[in-house]
Amino acid sequence: MRRLMSPLLLAVVLLVSSPSPAVELGKVDISFYQAPAPGLEYPRSKLDKPRNVILMIGDGMGLSQVALAHLAALGPAGRLCMERFPVLGLSWTFSADNLVTDSAAAGTALACGVKTNNRTVAIAPDGRRMVSLLRAAQAKGMATGLVVASSVTDATPACFAAWSQSRGDEDAIALDIAASGADVILGGGKARFLPGSRGDHRDLVAELKAKGYDAVFSADALASSTGAKLLGLFADGHMQGEPPEPPLATMATAAIDRLDKDPDGFFMMVEGSLIDKRCHKNDAVGVLRQTLWFDMAVQAAAAFAAKDGRTLVVVTADHETGGLVVTKGGLDGKNLSVSWSAGDHTPSAVPVFAFGPGAERFAGVQDETQIALKIADLMGLSAFPVEAKAVNGH
DSSP: OOOOOOHHHHHHHHHHSSOOOOEEOOOOOOTTOOOOOTTOOOOOOSOSSOSEEEEEEETBOOHHHHHHHHHHHHOTTOOOTGGGSSEEEEEEOOOSSOSSOOHHHHHHHHHHSOOOOTTOBSBOTTSOBBOOHHHHHHHTTOEEEEEEEEETTSHHHHHHHOOBSOTTOHHHHHHHHHHSOOSEEEEEOGGGGSGGGOTTOOOHHHHHHHTTEEEEOSHHHHHHOOOSEEEEEOSSSSOOSSTTSOOHHHHHHHHHHHHTTOTTOEEEEEEETHHHHHHHTTOHHHHHHHHHHHHHHHHHHHHHHHHHSSEEEEEEOSOEESOOEEEEOOTTSOSOEEEOSOSSEEOOOEEEEEESTTGGGGOEEEEHHHHHHHHHHHTTOSSOSOBTHHHHOO
C-alpha cells in the first residue's frame, strides 16, 4: 500500500518544488523601524485568565516573512518584538474545502473557531451564521475594536463583524460592520461607507455619527480625536501602509486608549493586512517593510500588556503567502536574497506568539480553529463555537 505524504513533508515539497529566481534585496529604507530595547524579554504571566485580549494577525506572514524582517532589521542574532514573547506555537491553516485556505475561511477559523469553505465569511459549510470572538465579547459587555491596514470590509475583518457567503459582497459586509456595535473601527474602505459608491446610496458614515461615533479620515484627525466611539477610514480602498496614513501602531494605540476605559475589559483584532498583498506581488522589499510596520504594532500592544498585566496578546497569521524563502545573505543581515515558489497562498504552517495571562495555552502545534477556541475559553465564554441566533438574535 502506498504511504501518504505527511502534511509537513507536503508543505515542504510545495514550497521548494518550483522556486523562482532569487531576488537580491538592495538597500532598503527601514529607518522607521524602532527595534525593541536590547535585552527586552516579556515574562510569563502568573495569572490564569486575561481581562483583555488583543489578537494580532499578520496576513500572509509565515516563518520566512518573520525571518526576513529580523535578518534585515536586526541581523541573524536579533529578534523582533513578537519573537520575544515567551510562548511559541505553530498553526496549520487548511480550510473546509481546500488544502490552501483563503483569508475568508482562515478569518472565520480565527474569529469563530470553525472551518468553512474558501471565500465564505463567518458562515459554516452547513449555512449556520457563527458568532465571532468580537460579537461574543460584546455579549459579555466588553468593549471591542477592529484595526486593519486593508479595507475594513476585507475578508479578515469581515469575519469578526459580518456574515456573507461571498467575501466579495463588500457593500453588504459594510452594513454588518456598521451595525456591529464595535466601539473602534479603523482602516481603509471609506468608499464602502459613502452613498456615492454604494448601490443603495446609504451614508453609513452619517449613520454611525448619529450613533455617537467620531468619524476621522486622516492621521491628524485621528490624533486630535477624543470620541469614545471611533470610526477611522484612511483610504477609499485598501490602505498603502505608508505615511501620510497613520501607522498600524498608531491606530492600535488609539484603539487601546479608548477600549481600556471599559471596566469589563475589551477584545480587539489588529491585522497587518498588507504583508499578504506584497507577498502576492512577490515584492520582498514591501514584505520586509510591512512586516516591520506590523511588528511595531505588536510592540505597542505588548507595551500596554506589560504595563497592564491583565492583557493577553496573541500574534499569528491566517496563512502563508508566496512560498517565500530567504536563500542567502551576510551575517550582518545585508545582501539578503529571497526566492518565491508561488504568487498565492500556501499550506505551510504559520507561527503563533503569545504573551500574557493564558499564553501557555498557545504552545505547540495546533489547528488555527483552536486559537479561537482557546481565546474563547480564556474569555470565559461558556459556549463556543456557537450559532449567531443562539446568542444575539441576528
